[in-house]
Amino acid sequence: MSQDSLRQSGIIYGVTIYWLTIAGCVMVLLGSLLALGFGWTVMPVNEQLSVLMQGNALTLSHRIDSGDMLIQLGLGVAIFAIVPAILIGVPRLWRSGFRLIALCGCANVLLIIGAFVVCYVRL
Amino acid sequence: MSLFRNVPELTLLILLSAACYFAIAIVEPIEASEFFSLGSILSVTLASFVLSVAIAIIAVIAGIGGGVIFTPIVLGFTSFDSLVVRATGLVVAMFSGLISGAPLLKQGLVDIRLVYICALPTIVGGLLGALMAFQFASTMGPSSDAVVRMLLGILLLGVAVLFITGGGRNDYPKASKLSGLARLFSLDMSYYEMSVNTEVKYSVKRLGLAIILFVGVGFIGGFFGLGGGWAMVPVLNLVMAVPLKAAVASSGVLLALGNAAAIWPYMLYGAMVPILVAPWMLGQVIGGIIGAHVLAQVKVVVVRRLMIFLLCLTSFKLIYRGLQDLNFMGGMIL
Numbered sequence: 001m002s003q004d005s006l007r008q009s010g011i012i013y014g015v016t017i018y019w020l021t022i023a024g025c026v027m028v029l030l031g032s033l034l035a036l037g038f039g040w041t042v043m044p045v046n047e048q049l050s051v052l053m054q055g056n057a058l059t060l061s062h063r064i065d066s067g068d069m070l071i072q073l074g075l076g077v078a079i080f081a082i083v084p085a086i087l088i089g090v091p092r093l094w095r096s097g098f099r100l101i102a103l104c105g106c107a108n109v110l111l112i113i114g115a116f117v118v119c120y121v122r123l
Numbered sequence: 124m125s126l127f128r129n130v131p132e133l134t135l136l137i138l139l140s141a142a143c144y145f146a147i148a149i150v151e152p153i154e155a156s157e158f159f160s161l162g163s164i165l166s167v168t169l170a171s172f173v174l175s176v177a178i179a180i181i182a183v184i185a186g187i188g189g190g191v192i193f194t195p196i197v198l199g200f201t202s203f204d205s206l207v208v209r210a211t212g213l214v215v216a217m218f219s220g221l222i223s224g225a226p227l228l229k230q231g232l233v234d235i236r237l238v239y240i241c242a243l244p245t246i247v248g249g250l251l252g253a254l255m256a257f258q259f260a261s262t263m264g265p266s267s268d269a270v271v272r273m274l275l276g277i278l279l280l281g282v283a284v285l286f287i288t289g290g291g292r293n294d295y296p297k298a299s300k301l302s303g304l305a306r307l308f309s310l311d312m313s314y315y316e317m318s319v320n321t322e323v324k325y326s327v328k329r330l331g332l333a334i335i336l337f338v339g340v341g342f343i344g345g346f347f348g349l350g351g352g353w354a355m356v357p358v359l360n361l362v363m364a365v366p367l368k369a370a371v372a373s374s375g376v377l378l379a380l381g382n383a384a385a386i387w388p389y390m391l392y393g394a395m396v397p398i399l400v401a402p403w404m405l406g407q408v409i410g411g412i413i414g415a416h417v418l419a420q421v422k423v424v425v426v427r428r429l430m431i432f433l434l435c436l437t438s439f440k441l442i443y444r445g446l447q448d449l450n451f452m453g454g455m456i457l
Contacts, residue, residue, distance in 0.1 A: 010235035014225035017379075021221050022132055025408050029143045032401045036168065037147040045164060045398055052203055052396065071397035072390065075214065075404060078221060082383050089235070100308055104239040108380060111246045115384035119391040 005096035009089035016088060020081030027074030035067025042066050083109050126416050133412045140405055144169060168402050175406020176413070179219040183414025186371030188350025188378045189407060190216030192433060195279055198272055199440040205268040206260055209348025210389035211400050213253075213382055216350025218404055219411035220379030226415045232372035234312045237327070237365070238380060241373075244334045245351070245381030248341025253385040256346050257392060266449060273445025275347050279438035282353050286431050296325055296364035304330040314369055328364040336362060337381075344378075345385035352378045 034040040041048070086105045093102040127134045148165055175189075182189035194212035198205060227233045260267045301311055310327035336358045344351030352374045359370035389395050 006235060007231060010228040010233065010238075011225075013235060013238075014228035014376075017221050018225035021218070021408060022136065025136060025405055026139065028401050028404055029139055031397065032168075032405075033143050033146060035398050035401075036164070037143075037150045041398070048396060048398060049164060049167070052207060052399065054202065068397040071401045072395070075390070075395075075397075075400065078218070078404075079383055079386060081221070082380055086239075093235075098236065098309075101236045101239055104243060108239060108242050108246060111243070111250070112383045115246075115250050116387045116391075119387045 002096040005092050006098060009093050012089040012092070013085045016085035017081045020084070021078040024074040024076075024078030024081070027077060028071050029074075031067045031070030031072075031074060033067070034070060038067070040067040042068050080112075083112060126413065130412060130416065133409065136405075136409055136412075140172070140409070144172075168398075171399075172402035172406045175215065175403045176410035178215065179407045179410025180414040180417070182219050182352070183223050183375060183411055184417075186352065186356050186374050188216030188344075188352035188375070188382075189219055190344070190348055190350035191279075191282065191353045193403070194348045195275060195437040195441055196433070198275065199437045199444060204394075205271050206256065206389070206394040207396055207399065209256060209271075209346075210386075210394040211396075211403055212348030213345075213350065213386050213389060214395070214400050214404050215407055216344070216348070216352065217379050217382045217386065218407035219414065220350075220352070220375040220377075222408050222411035223415035224376040224379060227372045227376060230372075231314045232369055233376050234314075234369070234373070236308065236310060236312070237359075237373055238376050240308060240310075240330070241333065241337055241355075241359075241377050242380040244337035245341035245344075245355075245377065246384045248338035248343075249345035249351075249382055249385030250341075250388070252342040252345025252347075253388040255342075256348075257388060259346075269445045269448030271347070271445075272441045272448065275349075276438040276441030276443075276445060278343070278347070279434050279441065283431055283434040283438065285353070285357065286434065295323060295366050296328075296360075299326055299328070301326050302328075304334075312369075314366075316368070323366055323369075325364060325366055325369070329362050333358055333363045341381055341385070344382060348389075350378050350382055 036045060039045070086109050090102045090105045093099075093105065127137075144165070147168075175193075178189040178192050181192065190212040193215040194208055197203060197208045197211070201208075224233070228235070259271075263270060301309070305327040308327075308330070310330065311324070312327070313322050313324040315321075316323045337355075340351040340354040340358065343349065343354070355374035355377055356367075356370050359365040359373055360367050365373065386395075
């Protein structure tokens with residue numbers, strides 16, 4: 001079993017997440033500009049904040065053509081970055097003999113995607 | 124200044140953020156309401172961003188998720204709906220860990236085997252906790268927020284005690300022969316310790332017990348929107364015999380992966396309000412990068428003392444507000 005492969009897989013995991021998170025950040029910034037700067041939101045920003053400050057829950061419709069959605073998309077990109085980050089490093093782990101660890105990595109991916117699907121379907 | 128030269132993406136993100144908020148201030152499209160003027164909306168956004176940067180730096184240095192600072196403070200001192208606060212808390216807990224992982228993995232402080240194995244029970248626990256949070260809110264109705272505030276206050280007091288006692292830290296546990304589950308996964312590891320210029324070897328112990336504990340840590344993190352980094356370090360260090368420095372580094376990376384599933388229920392059920400979360404996410408990323416790079420130069424003791432003060436103050440406030448909302452202490456003003 002090669003310790004080098006293990007370390008390389010770790011680095012691939014970290015670096016993939018790092019850059020995709022930064023990409024997600026840029027999307028969130030753009031979404032903020034559209035929502036706060038151009039008022040491109042599902043519900044006016046001042047109304048959203050007023051509802052929240054009064055301690056009430058807020059239900060926003062998922063409209064694709066809004067700054068809010070771009071922010072959500074940016075967050076999603078950063079969170080989902082974990083999936084490719086694991087999947088890119090797993091073959092290297094498998095080939096170098098860390099098969100149980102590779103399987104654990106895949107199980108993590110399945111759980112993250114599975115949780116998303118279950119929540120989305122229940123919604 | 125060398126940090127900004129060495130990490131150009133950090134400089135770029137800071138400049139982009141500054142340009143974005145400057146543009147928002149110039150355009151002024153938001154109409155004032157009876158609660159908010161344009162100035163106050165911008166102030167809330169900018170204050171959230173700056174506070175988030177500060178929390179991320181503290182969180183990375185202390186080896187905890189930022190959620191344990193954010194969620195109690197916002198729940199204790201504002202009237203925001205608790206599910207919205209907990210959703211934002213998970214983002215705060217996750218993102219500094221996501222971004223600080225790369226440098227820590229490059230330094231070899233974090234072993235990816237540990238992360239993949241420990242993340243499994245954490246994800247399961249976190250998802251159950253997040254789903255339970257919604258179930259609890261719908262079953263208990265309006266009183267659920269008060270109960271959550273009170274329980275969180277009590278939990279935080281326990282965390283503060285853990286920080287005060289130091290949890291019986293174990294800097295360099297002795298490496299021993301692997302047994303049980305740890306042997307199955309070949310969990311004998313090492314990292315290069317710069318301060319003593321040597322390679323530190325260690326063997327993971329009691330993996331079975333740790334897996335059960337990680338389910339619990341994940342559940343609490345998902346339910347309260349805390350993340351769970353505060354509990355991961357003790358489990359890694361005291362139960363699994365991972366050296367303290369490696370445990371602190373691993374907890375952030377583990378936290379990010381472990382909360383990746385717990386965040387979906389909050390996001391998909393609409394508890395995550397984009398305009399509220401955005402400045403917190405940006406602040407966590409920028410603060411997380413800074414924290415990972417200044418980690419070596421900061422006195423951790425100062426951060427720990429600040430954390431203990433914040434935890435104690437917030438926990439008393441949370442317990443008081445919880446009791447007040449449940450009408451145990453109606454009339455009294457703190």
